[in-house]
Structures are given as C-alpha cells and as structure tokens.
Amino acid sequence: MIPGEPLGAGIRIFAVSDLHVDYSSNMDWVNALPGNDHAQDILIVAGDVTHDLERLKSALGTLREKFARVCYVPGNHELWIDRRETQHSLDKFHEVLALCRSLAVNVEPERVSRPDGTAVWVVPLYSWYVTPEEGHGSLFAPKPGEDPSLRMWADRYYVKWPPQPGSQRAADYFLQLNEAWVQRPYDAPVISFSHFLPRADLMLRTPFERSRYGNGPRDPYPEFNFSRVAGCSALDDQLRRIGSSVHVYGHQHRNRWRSIDGVLYVSNCLGYPHAADGQESLPRRLWQVWGDRIPAH
Numbered sequence: 001m002i003p004g005e006p007l008g009a010g011i012r013i014f015a016v017s018d019l020h021v022d023y024s025s026n027m028d029w030v031n032a033l034p035g036n037d038h039a040q041d042i043l044i045v046a047g048d049v050t051h052d053l054e055r056l057k058s059a060l061g062t063l064r065e066k067f068a069r070v071c072y073v074p075g076n077h078e079l080w081i082d083r084r085e086t087q088h089s090l091d092k093f094h095e096v097l098a099l100c101r102s103l104a105v106n107v108e109p110e111r112v113s114r115p116d117g118t119a120v121w122v123v124p125l126y127s128w129y130v131t132p133e134e135g136h137g138s139l140f141a142p143k144p145g146e147d148p149s150l151r152m153w154a155d156r157y158y159v160k161w162p163p164q165p166g167s168q169r170a171a172d173y174f175l176q177l178n179e180a181w182v183q184r185p186y187d188a189p190v191i192s193f194s195h196f197l198p199r200a201d202l203m204l205r206t207p208f209e210r211s212r213y214g215n216g217p218r219d220p221y222p223e224f225n226f227s228r229v230a231g232c233s234a235l236d237d238q239l240r241r242i243g244s245s246v247h248v249y250g251h252q253h254r255n256r257w258r259s260i261d262g263v264l265y266v267s268n269c270l271g272y273p274h275a276a277d278g279q280e281s282l283p284r285r286l287w288q289v290w291g292d293r294i295p296a297h
C-alpha cells in the first residue's frame, strides 16, 4: 500500500500498546493476528514493544505485513540502553525512528482518505513523563508510604540522557518535537496517540468503572507510586490544540475507554502475560477506535 493512496471505504483504525514482545507468548499473539482481516486497516501501536532493536524490527515488520498502515511511537522500554554502551537514550530514540522509516511504519502525521474523499488524520505525539521533582506538568499524586527514590523503576537503570545545556527536561525535548505538528492545520478529524498518559484522572477508575469492574487488583507494590512516572499534562494541551477527537495512549497497563471534555481517551495494553507482577490481566484483542460499526469496549 503506497502512503497517501486512498484506502477502502470500510477502513477501520485499531489501537494497541505495550506489546512487550520480549515475552514469547506476546510475540506469538502478534504473529497470530489475522492479516486478511486487516489488509485495509490502520493499526496504532502506542509504544513499549521492546527494548531490543532486532525484536522491534521483527514485530513491527510482522504488523506491517498484516495492516495497510502501522502508526507508532516509542515508549520508555524502547529507549532502554545497555549501560556498557556509550550510546544514550536520545540516540536510541532516533535509531528507532530510522528503523521505523525503513519499515514504512508511520512515525509522523498522516492523512488517511477513503475513496469518497472523507479522511482522518493520525497524529503521533512523542512524550516522556515529568517527575514531581521536575516541577510543573507532572501527573504526580502523593501515596502514603511510597519510596520517592523509585528504586524499583527500571528506567532509573536503563535510561540515560545526554548532558543537557541548561535545564531542559526529557519531557520538554519530546514535546517540542511535536510543536510543528501541533501548530499546523488539520482538515479532517484527528486521532492522536502517545505512549505516556496525558492526564492524571486517567490513572484511577471512576466510580462508575469501579461499580462495573470492581477496584482492580490488589496493589502488590505499595512503595511504588506510578504517578511519578505516568506522563505529563502538556500532552493534553497539545492534543487539544490539534483538535483530537480520540487519543490513544499506553504505559499503565490499565485499559480505558473514557470521554472527557469532548475527547475519547483509549488505552488498550497487551501488557504482560502473567498477573504475578501485579498488572491486571487484560483482554488480548485489538480495539477499534475509528470507522463504521465501532463495538463498545
């Protein structure tokens, strides 16, 4: 399928994130996705496929064979580096983007049109989290008994930033990459996506969700406060400036389908294949976020 060429009238957009294909059962799940069903469809992959470039190439290449388009942003796992290497995580980020371009995986906004001329924009938003120590825009909420050192958080050991002139935060680096896309006009509905969370209120279940699904799993790590590394609120400013009607995100392994102030926020994480690490066991299927006959989630 040539980029820019109209897709079929029945085009659909699906979303998934956190494929974590380092787990063989997750890679098996990717390999088992039916290609014939999706030959006219778009798949949004909202980050955390793997830190391993060969495995990333294999997973994205497989998805690229099954879908007309694959749209992707790196997550924090993709930016992990071997501490023995001289490379830093921004080098890795750009290496991942170059790999995507070589596979014809979309890492920039694309207008997707139907034969009748109707269209939709799919817009990636790069991002990182703002810790409470970094100041404004953090999604931090205090948690009694938490360990503020984030001793359990693997990014502390596997993410290495280059020395920054001044005090630019990692999150600001990625947000400024989006600015050219945020400031341009869009002539059709916009679906945006990021790996990290754009809002603090997405972290917890609403009273309605609790009444329907319960409180979720017991907290296995009371000392770990996810809100320290969840995302940043400037992402929400950006997606609203571009007029997103749907925003897909990942990272938390908590699935959501929630409308807030005119935007539908969707998170559909494949997650880890076991619940022993405290993650919820999540339904393992793609979620349709655009197109005719969208099923309820």
Ligand SMILES: [Fe+2]
Pocket (backbone or CB within 6 Å): 048, 075, 076, 077, 195, 250, 251, 252
């Ligand atoms: Fe993540």
